[in-house]
Structures are given as C-alpha cells and as structure tokens.
Amino acid sequence: MNKKLKLAIPKGSLQESTIALFTNAGFEVSSVTRSYYLSIDDPEIEAILIRAQEIPRYVQLGVFDAGISGKDWILENRADVVEIANLCYAKHGLKPVKIVLAVPEKSNIKSVKDLEGKIIATELVNLTKDYLKKHNVQCNVEFSWGATEIKAGYLVDAIVEITETGTTIASHGLRIIDVIMESTPRFFANKDSWKDQWKREKIKKIALLLEGALNASKKVGLKMNVQKKDLEKILKRLPAIKKPTIAKLSARGWFAIETIIDKNEVKNIIPELKKLGASGIVEYSINKLIY
Secondary structure, rough: OOEEEEEEEEEEHHHHHHHHHHHOOOOOOOOOOOOOEEOOOOEEEEEEEEEEOHHHHHHHHHHHHHEEEEEEHHHHHHOEEEEEEEEEOOOOOOOEEEEEEEEEEEOOOOOOHHHHHOEEEOOOOHHHHHHHHHHHOOOOEOOOOHHHHHHOOOOOEEEEEEEOOHHHHHHHHHEEEEEEEOOOEEEEOOHHHHOOOOHHHHHHHHHHHHHHHHHHHHHEEEEEOOOOHHHHHHHHOOOOOOOOOOEEEEOOOEEEEEEEEEEHHHHHHHHHHHHOOOOEEEEEOOOOOOO
C-alpha cells in the first residue's frame, strides 16, 4: 500500500493564498467546485480543505498528519501539536494579522481595565479569556457566530476580532484599544505523525519548499552587464544574500553581475545602477529561495 500524508489546508480567507503558496513551492493544486478534496500532483499527499479554526484540533487528534492554520487558532484550541514552520502570509499580503480588542468610537472604554463586568463577543473565546486573566479583568466572553463587528455597541460592549489592516474595524465605527497578539500561519504536525520517520521526512520536505517559496515571494533576481571601470562602485551599491555572482563576458573589459535583492528595493536601485554605468539590466522572478 502506498504511504499517504493527510494534510489539512485552510478553507476560507487563507484558501487562495495557501494554494498559491503550494503552487509556487512546486505542487500543482486544484479544487473541484463544492468539493473539500484537493487534487495535488503528489500521490503521497491527501489534501483536504477544512476551516482554519478547526484544523489544530483535528491535527492534534490525528485525523490529519499535518496542517496549516494561524497561531491564534492553535492557541484558541489549546492544541498540543509540533510547530514546523512559521509562514508569514495573509489573505492580501505578507504581514501578520492582528488580534485586536475594539470598542465603539464613542464608547467610554479606554483600556482593558474598563471592561470589568462588561460583555465581549468573539470567535476566539479561550484566547480572549487568557488575555483578560492576564490583566486580572472579570467580564463575560460570548462566542460570536459571525458579523462580530456590528454587535459592538448594540449587543455587547466590545469585540475581539482578527484584522489584517484595521480597515473593516474602522468602517464599522470602532476603534482599537489594544492589540492582543500578532498571528501568522503555522505549518504543524500531529505528535505521533512526527515520530513516524517517513511522515516526518515528508513533512520536513514540504516545509522546506513552502518556506523557499515564501522567501522567494519577497525577492527578485537582478542581472546586468558592467564595464571594469564601473565594477567597484556598482558592487558597493548592490545588496546581496552573500556576495553577487560576477562572471567575465566575451567582450574585453566587461562583466556580468547577478544577485538577489528585496522586491521593494528594486524600483529604487535600478535607476541608480543605470546611472552608475550598468547596462542590459534584467529583473526576474524567482520561485524558491532556500537559505
């Protein structure tokens, strides 16, 4: 019988970005409409879409060997799992999301201490209770089935919610009074699965490729031609992971330089390199970067 690794992929807000990450890591992944089963071009992986909120619990129970979900949901489920990789991406970018405590703009509540005896609505009940306990505040924490933002000021005094930019919070007339934590997706494993040699190696290989794809998403490759007289000043301007690759060209006195730089630097550095004498400048995307 062929060995299989059962993998839980988050359904919902992280679904598209997670599938895109696997694609960049070298896996061909596709989903069938209304199906929770994913097609993946690795016969050793069985991938299923599950809500991120539930994945840590099911991985702990051994229903899945490994999965991806936010650190916040691992804490919320009090899941005893093996964290393999911290994957810093979100629905719309490559930054952590924030778990925030928010109240109506006109509320007299200024800090967590003002919530004594009040009511909070959230999906993250355990995480919120742990936060309140740390601040020695007693209040009622209610589970919210959704549309949490509209409840503040009408049904409850405050909410604890996940936000990427804070825009949705502000658009509902709320203000953030504290950031409880920042959270990123984690790739984690069931403890017994991690003890199995074949599964552990398979999980480690997947983690390496996912991290490589995520690293590459923040970088671009840059290559150019440089005359010998301009070489030193251009090398001083170039950032690199270690050192740029330099090769002699067939044309006398010319060199080819190749390096990897931060994607957000490239728009500034290319005009400078051109001014310093570089020519034939090429920017290109990279799929994986393994440090």
